[in-house]
Amino acid sequence: MKRVCLLAAIAMVNSGCLATVEDGRRAEADSMNPLAERYVKLVLALGQHDSDYVDAYYGPPEWRTAAETEKRPLAEIDKEAIALQQSLASAAPAAHGEEIVRLRHTYLTKQMGALRTRVAMLSGGKLTFDEESKALYDAVAPTNDPATFERTIQELGKRLPGSGSVLERYDAFRSRFIIPRDRLDATFKAAIAGCRSRTLQHITLPPSESFTVEYVTNKSWSGYNWYQGQYKSLIQVNTDLPIYVDRAIDLACHEGYPGHHVYNVLLEKNLVRDRGWVEFSVYPLFSPQSLIAEGTANFGIDVAFPSQDRVAFERSTIFPAAGLDPAGAAEYYDVLALVDRLSYAGNEAARRYINRQLDATEAASWLERYALYSPPRAAQRVRFIDQYRSYVINYNLGKDLVKQYVESQGGTASDGAKRWQMFERLISSPRLPSGLVGG
Numbered sequence: 216m217k218r219v220c221l222l223a224a225i226a227m228v229n230s231g232c233l234a235t236v237e238d239g240r241r242a243e244a245d246s247m248n249p250l251a252e253r254y255v256k257l258v259l260a261l262g263q264h265d266s267d268y269v270d271a272y273y274g275p276p277e278w279r280t281a282a283e284t285e286k287r288p289l290a291e292i293d294k295e296a297i298a299l300q301q302s303l304a305s306a307a308p309a310a311h312g313e314e315i316v317r318l319r320h321t322y323l324t325k326q327m328g329a330l331r332t333r334v335a336m337l338s339g340g341k342l343t344f345d346e347e348s349k350a351l352y353d354a355v356a357p358t359n360d361p362a363t364f365e366r367t368i369q370e371l372g373k374r375l376p377g378s379g380s381v382l383e384r385y386d387a388f389r390s391r392f393i394i395p396r397d398r399l400d401a402t403f404k405a406a407i408a409g410c411r412s413r414t415l416q417h418i419t420l421p422p423s424e425s426f427t428v429e430y431v432t433n434k435s436w437s438g439y440n441w442y443q444g445q446y447k448s449l450i451q452v453n454t455d456l457p458i459y460v461d462r463a464i465d466l467a468c469h470e471g472y473p474g475h476h477v478y479n480v481l482l483e484k485n486l487v488r489d490r491g492w493v494e495f496s497v498y499p500l501f502s503p504q505s506l507i508a509e510g511t512a513n514f515g516i517d518v519a520f521p522s523q524d525r526v527a528f529e530r531s532t533i534f535p536a537a538g539l540d541p542a543g544a545a546e547y548y549d550v551l552a553l554v555d556r557l558s559y560a561g562n563e564a565a566r567r568y569i570n571r572q573l574d575a576t577e578a579a580s581w582l583e584r585y586a587l588y589s590p591p592r593a594a595q596r597v598r599f600i601d602q603y604r605s606y607v608i609n610y611n612l613g614k615d616l617v618k619q620y621v622e623s624q625g626g627t628a629s630d631g632a633k634r635w636q637m638f639e640r641l642i643s644s645p646r647l648p649s650g651l652v653g654g
């Protein structure tokens with residue numbers, strides 16, 4: 216039905232009818248639809264070579280079946296990808312056109328570049344950490360001198376009680392804030408309810424949206440949102456390692472509201488359903504879209520819970536649900552704020568490991584020393600880096616870029632309503648990382 220209307224619109228413009236400006240813009244957008252379809256099919260074809268690549272797909276099921284049946288070789292996928300890049304280059308929308316249509320074209324172009332990079336990697340091509348992150352995620356993480364991390368660790372050393380190394384004392388301090396296994400589900404449910412009600416005060420979601428939570432083991436990640444389409448997500452929480460109380464709100468916001476679940480719901484509602492832009496029904500993990508997804512999911516925690524609000528909610532709701540003494544909440548979050556300054560040490564470990572300056576054991580030691588990961592958590596993180604490589608930048612650099620962008624649009628912490636509005640606008644659009652800077 217939709218396609219018939221679109222073709223009619225294009226025919227009207229081509230035949231020289233008196234089309235309105237609006238018709239012209241619509242036709243411009245619609246002329247990209249066949250290119251978008253080719254893109255989706257290429258992503259699905261590449262997914263046959265890389266089980267982590269297609270993170271979500273809810274477009275026509277027969278396209279996936281065809282990809283599975285055809286199992287196109289990498290060289291053939293690359294050839295078609297080059298052809299699609301050329302078609303995209305000659306379909307650039309007018310500079311004065313609707314912004315979202317220009318963003319769509321840029322999105323497809325950048326996503327295609329990343330797809331070809333992934334093809335090259337799967338074909339044996341080698342890139343440095345920064346080359347890879349630039350090609351896959353449209354961004355390069357800053358480099359940091361370990362001395363800056365050491366200064367923060369010294370500060371922590373003065374703050375944490377007990378004897379032993381700072382890592383040992385941090386571990387001992389944190390052990391008071393572990394959610395007991397039998398209280399995990401109740402604690403997450405309380406966190407999800409808090410994140411959801413805050414989100415719904417500012418963002419309208421389709422009434423049928425929902426997600427289910429599962430507890431899993433033996434994964435390299437701590438939580439995962441598998442978007443199913445039809446406004447539904449499956450959220451998995453990994454229980455391999457102890458789960459600290461801060462993870463309840465962090466995961467509920469990041470994976471759920473207003474993070475990945477809301478991001479995917481809004482893309483499905485605004486772009487796939489309302490505009491018929493089929494490219495958003497597939498989500499290739501190793502692509503610039505991931506920096507936006509992870510960055511908004513992490514920044515979304517602060518949007519939903521500005522710092523004092525967070526501590527108050529932890530005290531009143533989360534700590535009691537976890538059976539923990541709420542009196543320790545403020546001190547715990549003060550210490551975590553300091554530890555958060557070490558997050559870029561994780562990127563340094565990954566960069567040096569991927570660039571073969573550190574082996575796996577040395578990378579784990581680096582994480583323990585500069586990012587204060589406990590030994591089991593450092594080992595898990597190295598497994599994550601093995602699997603996802605430069606993807607690690609999407610979390611912290613992604614958050615920082617998203618924060619800067621939202622604030623540059625007026626969405627500062629002192630104006631919560633505007634911040635929500637700018638946040639919603641970003642997660643409803645095809646904007647990619649390089650479009651966050653100066654845009």
Ligand SMILES: [Zn+2]
Pocket residue numbers: 469475508509512
């Ligand atoms: Zn995530």
